[in-house]
Amino acid sequence: MKRFILKRLVISLFLIWVVVTLNFFLFRILPGDPVRFLFNDPRMTQEVRQRLYASFGLDKPLPVQYGLYLLNSARGELGKSFVHLEPVAKIVGEKLVNTIILVGPATLFAIVLGSLLGVVMAYRRGTTTDTGILGMVLLFWATPTFWIGLLIIVAFLGVLPTSGMFAPGASYLPFSQKIGSLLTHLILPLGTLSLALTGQYAMIMRNTLIDILSEDFITTAKSRGFRDSYILRRHAVPNAMLPMTTIIAINIGLIMGGAVQTETVFSWPGIGRLMYDSILTRDYPVLQGSFLVMAVCMIMANFVADILYGFFDPRVRY
Amino acid sequence: MHTGRWIKQNLSGLVGLLVLILFVVLSFFPQMAPHDPHRMDKDKILQAPSAEHLLGTDEVGRDILSLVIYGARISLLVGFFAAAISTLIGVTIGIFSGYYDRSWGQPLMRLTDVFLAVPQLPLMLVLAAVLGADILNVIVVIGCLLWTQIARIVRSYTLTLKERSFIERCHAIGCSNARIIWLHIFPNVLPLVFANAILLVASAIYYEVTVSFLGLGDPTHISWGMMLHYAFESAAILRQAYWYILPPGICIVLTVLSFTFIGRRLDEIVNPKLRRR
Amino acid sequence: MPLLTIDNLSIHYRAREGIVKAVQDVSLSLEPKQTLGLIGESGCGKSTIAMTLLRLLPRNAAVQKGAVMLDNRDLLAMDAAELRQVRGARIAMVFQGAMNAFNPVRRLSSQIVEGIRLHRPGIDRAQALKKTTDLFDLVGIGAGRVHDYPHQLSGGMKQRAMIAMALSCDPELVIADEPVTALDVMIQAQIMELLKDLRRKMGLTLILITHDLSVVMEACERVAVMYGGRLMETADIGRPFKHPYTQKLFQAFPNIEKSRDISWGIPGAPPDLIRPPQGCPFAPRCDAAFTQCRKKMPPMVALAPNHQVCCHLYQEARL
Numbered sequence: 047m048k049r050f051i052l053k054r055l056v057i058s059l060f061l062i063w064v065v066v067t068l069n070f071f072l073f074r075i076l077p078g079d080p081v082r083f084l085f086n087d088p089r090m091t092q093e094v095r096q097r098l099y100a101s102f103g104l105d106k107p108l109p110v111q112y113g114l115y116l117l118n119s120a121r122g123e124l125g126k127s128f129v130h131l132e133p134v135a136k137i138v139g140e141k142l143v144n145t146i147i148l149v150g151p152a153t154l155f156a157i158v159l160g161s162l163l164g165v166v167m168a169y170r171r172g173t174t175t176d177t178g179i180l181g182m183v184l185l186f187w188a189t190p191t192f193w194i195g196l197l198i199i200v201a202f203l204g205v206l207p208t209s210g211m212f213a214p215g216a217s218y219l220p221f222s223q224k225i226g227s228l229l230t231h232l233i234l235p236l237g238t239l240s241l242a243l244t245g246q247y248a249m250i251m252r253n254t255l256i257d258i259l260s261e262d263f264i265t266t267a268k269s270r271g272f273r274d275s276y277i278l279r280r281h282a283v284p285n286a287m288l289p290m291t292t293i294i295a296i297n298i299g300l301i302m303g304g305a306v307q308t309e310t311v312f313s314w315p316g317i318g319r320l321m322y323d324s325i326l327t328r329d330y331p332v333l334q335g336s337f338l339v340m341a342v343c344m345i346m347a348n349f350v351a352d353i354l355y356g357f358f359d360p361r362v363r364y
Numbered sequence: 365m366h367t368g369r370w371i372k373q374n375l376s377g378l379v380g381l382l383v384l385i386l387f388v389v390l391s392f393f394p395q396m397a398p399h400d401p402h403r404m405d406k407d408k409i410l411q412a413p414s415a416e417h418l419l420g421t422d423e424v425g426r427d428i429l430s431l432v433i434y435g436a437r438i439s440l441l442v443g444f445f446a447a448a449i450s451t452l453i454g455v456t457i458g459i460f461s462g463y464y465d466r467s468w469g470q471p472l473m474r475l476t477d478v479f480l481a482v483p484q485l486p487l488m489l490v491l492a493a494v495l496g497a498d499i500l501n502v503i504v505v506i507g508c509l510l511w512t513q514i515a516r517i518v519r520s521y522t523l524t525l526k527e528r529s530f531i532e533r534c535h536a537i538g539c540s541n542a543r544i545i546w547l548h549i550f551p552n553v554l555p556l557v558f559a560n561a562i563l564l565v566a567s568a569i570y571y572e573v574t575v576s577f578l579g580l581g582d583p584t585h586i587s588w589g590m591m592l593h594y595a596f597e598s599a600a601i602l603r604q605a606y607w608y609i610l611p612p613g614i615c616i617v618l619t620v621l622s623f624t625f626i627g628r629r630l631d632e633i634v635n636p637k638l639r640r641r
Numbered sequence: 642m643p644l645l646t647i648d649n650l651s652i653h654y655r656a657r658e659g660i661v662k663a664v665q666d667v668s669l670s671l672e673p674k675q676t677l678g679l680i681g682e683s684g685c686g687k688s689t690i691a692m693t694l695l696r697l698l699p700r701n702a703a704v705q706k707g708a709v710m711l712d713n714r715d716l717l718a719m720d721a722a723e724l725r726q727v728r729g730a731r732i733a734m735v736f737q738g739a740m741n742a743f744n745p746v747r748r749l750s751s752q753i754v755e756g757i758r759l760h761r762p763g764i765d766r767a768q769a770l771k772k773t774t775d776l777f778d779l780v781g782i783g784a785g786r787v788h789d790y791p792h793q794l795s796g797g798m799k800q801r802a803m804i805a806m807a808l809s810c811d812p813e814l815v816i817a818d819e820p821v822t823a824l825d826v827m828i829q830a831q832i833m834e835l836l837k838d839l840r841r842k843m844g845l846t847l848i849l850i851t852h853d854l855s856v857v858m859e860a861c862e863r864v865a866v867m868y869g870g871r872l873m874e875t876a877d878i879g880r881p882f883k884h885p886y887t888q889k890l891f892q893a894f895p896n897i898e899k900s901r902d903i904s905w906g907i908p909g910a911p912p913d914l915i916r917p918p919q920g921c922p923f924a925p926r927c928d929a930a931f932t933q934c935r936k937k938m939p940p941m942v943a944l945a946p947n948h949q950v951c952c953h954l955y956q957e958a959r960l
Contacts, residue, residue: 271728303485
């Protein structure tokens, strides 16, 4: 088991390194003068330009730049925002917390609801219940997350808050008072993201469970006299957790994509919205930084999922 | 009798096909649109559906129905070409990593892992921002990020095919690897790939729409995603202009669903594990 | 007083190509402490009958007519609750290929104990575990393996574990569907010895379903021969067989004691069960077939109190 964890850890670190490197080269393949993105002032003299270059370290040879970049990234030093002139790490860090507040509950809710729907569909496979739920689930799966958000806004305009995390000014209130504001603002984006993700998990559970229900040990359990509900609960679903965990882990990227869309539509001040804003304002350090953080989060989540898989599947441990 | 059964079995696929044909026709003959989609009319901003404008107008007075009809083209085009690129990359990597499992296989699998480890939409956004919002860039960016699914499926199938005795016999009579891959592996892999490629189109359209909505679509072409982007940016939602938001979204959902249904039905036919008993 | 009586059972499957008449008009009876061998080629319907006894047929199968009487209750008419009390506790099944018969993510002890506690609610965990451990000893696995996971056992041991699980709730009847087919010959012999031993020790009534005649010859007292979904002959082992198919079957089986003859196969192919022939299903491949055989299905006649045969060559014995 320990070797298993170690191996996974090494792979995760390797992947993080790849992402950091990718980030580095991404903006250096831009044609033209990088400083131009910063200050496109035609009155800038050559001398000022040189000084700017030097201050960003762009005059050093490429390998040195790369080395510095790696070192800085490891230290959490991700540069300064072009627009806000604050350290990227600080900005991203603040927004990350907000994203977790939204994404955490939404994902949990979606997994639970999706699994339930998936179990019902698999158990009643082929009946009208299955087809009906399947149709609904496919519908949500095919619908872009942001569009669900737009529709929800149009529907609930005036009824529930549709933008931001707190009522204006509320963020200065003490915690006990602003929690209410937070919760009302959380309802719509949470609902949107949950709806969008549920379809995914329902499909995964359905497919996984259909495979498992056709296995021999299910027939054996039935032949011993257990109720169907017991067999589902104590034999089928525990086996379904394995492939479910793997597939959910692979699809964590979709959660992030969903978060970007939901935060944009509802102006929720998280990392997704930060990414959107930085695209609009061409704030490249922030764009890079938020992407990096998202990628690292995803790699770490995959790592955790791998460990969980080992926990669920004794064949890996023994 | 048999036709009736066949229709019932393939119902979802057929419905998908019909919807798809409808959209393809629209994209080839956009002249059917009642108005010029580019024509702006400052007197008719954000009007609700009327007799003259069946789906209302947008924030600069353009007819939404016409916009929707013209927009079909881009979504289908991008979806198709991006999926084509993905399929090409995926099949190539899949076959090579499967066939040359011991040499190329492992590094190629690492490569696949890398692409799987990064969040797709954010990466597309970053790449599109860096490369510029051009329709070609969007196609290439989406195409280069969606191949992992197909690569895995093709790789695992190639691995099973490799062990089959007819491949052994080919080696025994002295066939070159290239010949085996081209004449035996590739044709066997195709049916599987075809079904998945269609599902890939659905994904590609989904991503194109989302990338456009988030502001990185090609502003010189009308697309459903861009329509929704402008709807959002112009605060049309705050005016509850449902006629602006619903039509492009419904078209998107219908198109994605139609490819999904067709792809799923084909996948069922090709993949016996999914067959309904 | 028979333990189990199968009365005119007919079972159909709905397949894409049409309706498969998997079992037609099969009648059998089984006395307590008897071992019946149910033999036939693949697809002759024997496994279907076994699955029907515990009503484990897939969704596209349906019993067309007939009854299966356990004591005085028709298994086919029981409601779900009553059926669940029969399954495992009165009739237990050992399946073909125990490779996947256990839940891979749970320990063997946990799986067997849950079964014991299901049918005997009063028993506590420790007692159930003790019983499981004793059973493991009995079947020759050894008490030390009781907390293992299924993948830690070899094929032969898994089969023994399956037998232990089947016996764990003290059933009256054990149905073993191809119990040794998936195992290699040495293990086959061991498992057969085990079955015979257990049968003796626990007074089991056994139905052995197999296409392997050596199993039947070794362990069974009676044999029922099936072909094309129909019962061809039921007889005690030891009596000469009368049905042409049975004769051919046992002829085809090489005898290690006799001289080295050419072993005879039976030319031809099994019948199409979607469009079964009008007459006897074996007629196309039968040496002794005549016109009547192809036209009309022969009736089942009793040649002796425990010997039934379904063939136009024979008529009701004049007693």
